[in-house]
Amino acid sequence: MLIPIIIMVVKVLVIFAGLMTCVAYMTYAERKVVAHIQVRKGPLFVGYHGLLQPIADAVKLLFKEDFTLAGCNKIIYNLAPLVTFIPALLAIAVIPVGDQITVAGETTNLMISDLNVGILFIFAVSSLGIYGLVLGGWSANSKYSLLGALRSSAQMISYEVSLGLSVIGVLLLAGTLSLNEIVKAQSGGILDWFIFRQPIGFLLFVTAAIAETNRIPFDLPEAEAELVGGYHTEYAGMKFAMFFMGEYASMITVSALAATLFLGGWSGPILPPVVWFLLKMSFFLFSYIWIRGTLPRFRYDQLMRFGWLVLFPLALLNTMVTALIAIL
């Protein structure tokens, strides 16, 4: 009884530590890649080619002054970063990062928890992050924060519908909600990947996911040209950073989910499964930064119209067409 529990806890620790490292180095990768896209050099001095920059940033943020505004609701103001940050870290729990391994006579899946409603768990948990944005924007008693919070909540709930609909095609093909089973359903080779049977679903998922994580070109909540900074205008120091770490964590989750649902997860030849998983995930993360370095921002009315009048009907149509083909 003791050994399985130890294995469980070790798995949680390893995956959690990996996620936190990914979050920290995602900030570094973003600065570096965007810098090179803009023909700059990016972080260069802390460690070899700035590799220790995330650690320096974390230490700096820890030593920043901790203050609250005069008119703000102190409890909610301090709670909002937690509400955004914690759920963003939880969603990784049901994503399989590798094949089964055997440790000390125990065979175990390389995922924190093989929940049979995996995808539902991810959507449920990632929706909770919106509360953090709304509460954080409202509590500061600043007009820019409130406007940013309204915008981001409206945007996120609008695109969540399309995000939820876009994966139903995959579920129809796989017939299960467990991500481990979905990976197994497409482990036969590259032609079994669901991206080839669900190309529209894939594009819809990626588009809605970018909007859901508030990234360029859908980063209206942070539109610094018109809203100063959006819902986190009045935050500083570590609490400000927690909103961004939550954002990066959900980017990583969504990339991992896209790799799992459409690119066959950890399955692949020659290289170990974990390496395949990380490669596929990194591909999506790099695309995030690439898109950020390339595209301008939408206008808010265009964004809402695109979400409801293009993405949503298309996702519905894709679902019904997939169902029709599945029955024939």
Added chain:
Amino acid sequence: MFEVYFPLLVLVFFATAIAVIMVVLPRFLGKKEITQPKQTPYECGMIPVGDARERFPVKFFLIALVFIIFDLEVVFFYPWAIIYKHLGLFGFIEMMVFVFILLVAYLYVVKKGVLEWE
């Protein structure tokens, strides 16, 4: 049950612990020099006018209502998609009826201009 939910609880514990540490630690590490200008909300450098918690456009409220309807629709899709292979043609026609009813609602929402932003 245990082996599915116990690791989740452990993860919740670790995530909460690290988040709370990150919020509480700067309180002791950072310096304290609270001044009055630091405590006023940012409003382009001017002294803030009035309260921020005023009325806001009803549009956002409408979007929230529409979201609830269509997100519930999506939730109904999930169990249907899982057992679709067993349902066969019956499941397809049932879902077409369901989608048709919601499509009427969707067209009504579009016609009323809820999704138009002036």
